[in-house]
Amino acid sequence: MKLATYKDSSRDGQLVVVSRDLSTAHYATGIASKLQQVLDDWNFMSPQLQDLYEALNQGKARHAFPFEPSRCMAPLPRAYQWADGSAYINHVELVRKARNAEVPESFYTDPLMYQGGSDDFIGPCDDVVVASEDFGIDFEAEIAVVTADVPMGATPEQALEGVRLVMLANDVSLRNLIPDELAKGFGFFQSKPATAFSPVAVTLDEVGDAWDKGRLHMTLQSTWNGRKVGMCEAGPEMTFNFGQLIAHICKTRNVRAGSIVGSGTVSNKDWSHGYSCIAEKRAIETIEDGKPKTEFMKFGDTIRIEAKGKDGLSVFGAIDQKIAPTVAHSV
């Protein structure tokens, strides 16, 4: 099934079930009002939502209405965890090669992950609000999953059983803030503003055999200012699968229901696939010409991130955002 969260001026919005073709939706009222509730009590609530989903797909849901992605918040407008991996080692290799740094041997066996802020996600069509273009605004097209409870010490195989939903993410990064921040030694902080997610999060049965061994075998399309810049294959080159990423978190603590785990920038060795973040394009330019040529995003720029099924239909709906300056306001 496909689930979304509609804006209603509340912090967590209203849970809606969305039809497979993303044409219609139906409030989940009577079952659950918020997605987190469903994740907290999945075995009880998800079959009820599935029934509604099937009725909706058959055109039998009584109060269906046209689905509008622009009315969506992130499927989880706020979450108890957002842990993002860097699971495509090719991305790490490119970025490091551009600055003449080696990739440590351990990076091929031990996932690189960072803990992100999760109190204020933005919707798929919300503006990316940034104080200054000088921050080096970049998009990052990623795959993300939402988990069940996974206990401390879980193996990657056990952790993989904890994947409830899959969606897309735009893990916006402020590139020019990163060097100084990472030099401080405690990881990303100000360089990672609010993350955006796709209009719908879907259960694994929706993607069929595209979900294989903890990887999503789909093409992630990134379109920057109307120009398709990335057609990256998300499956085969994902060095660590989602089971391994979740198990990485579980080494020293429990992962609780509703945690969101990201793949990191989707990246392919074959440069003809394009790029899922501008930093990678700039790394390639640096490797080829000694310096980057492509500039980061400007106010007014747009970024669209989407993945389509074998039938050519959008699976998660599109993240479709504009970069915008902060508006002065009185507190």
Added chain:
Amino acid sequence: MKLATYKDSSRDGQLVVVSRDLSTAHYATGIASKLQQVLDDWNFMSPQLQDLYEALNQGKARHAFPFEPSRCMAPLPRAYQWADGSAYINHVELVRKARNAEVPESFYTDPLMYQGGSDDFIGPCDDVVVASEDFGIDFEAEIAVVTADVPMGATPEQALEGVRLVMLANDVSLRNLIPDELAKGFGFFQSKPATAFSPVAVTLDEVGDAWDKGRLHMTLQSTWNGRKVGMCEAGPEMTFNFGQLIAHICKTRNVRAGSIVGSGTVSNKDWSHGYSCIAEKRAIETIEDGKPKTEFMKFGDTIRIEAKGKDGLSVFGAIDQKIAPTVAHSV
């Protein structure tokens, strides 16, 4: 007022109001069942809780019962954000001096903060469960605040207005996992297991003039295996106040209600105050004798963290935990 969360087998527990002297408590049923609800709608709900609190203090609350800290979860058993600072620069200086590293000049003007996991906090009397003593188990006694909504771009002065509650934290650290993890460049992850918080979180009026300019002027007592090892002054040497820490987060994003912000290990230049984490004791030993002597915690060790008011009474109740190994379980 003083607020706590009682265990009831649910994920978020039951909100209780606790009397000033921590002797009695009363369910907040009828007002709110969860602390996050109150933070989401503070102006409406907090006056009602305050009324109940006053009745409780006067012995007039009808269904009061004896308060038992052992029945507490963390005041927020899970939160949308846990951002921890390292606001006592003396702690940073000591740790760096022990390994012959300089403290960068920027550390005196730009707070060091890391994003922590917030999906699975532990209660004040819950065991600290760790897979292996080899991880280098350490406590970290800290002050923490719970925030209101604070918008992106807020100044430290504006951010300070967003402090709703104050409490104590034991930010457990796995010291032997830290060097390899920080070397990867993305900050703490596996080295920071579940954090524990004090039995009660209190509004600022409860600490009176001990709260001054965003700092809590109280003595933080740390007792390890029954021996008082730390009597550290939390106020005067806090390099960055809580307004500055919250504003640091707000530089590039909004901070939403219910975010928890920590001070980092409380630390004093005068070593006679003792220590709020073992790593600091070991740093002092290394500076004095060339190598650390004190070992990290073992299974069965206990740690008690508390702060007392001028009247000698415990303000937040005590964090009082035992270190325990993970128990093998079938998933």
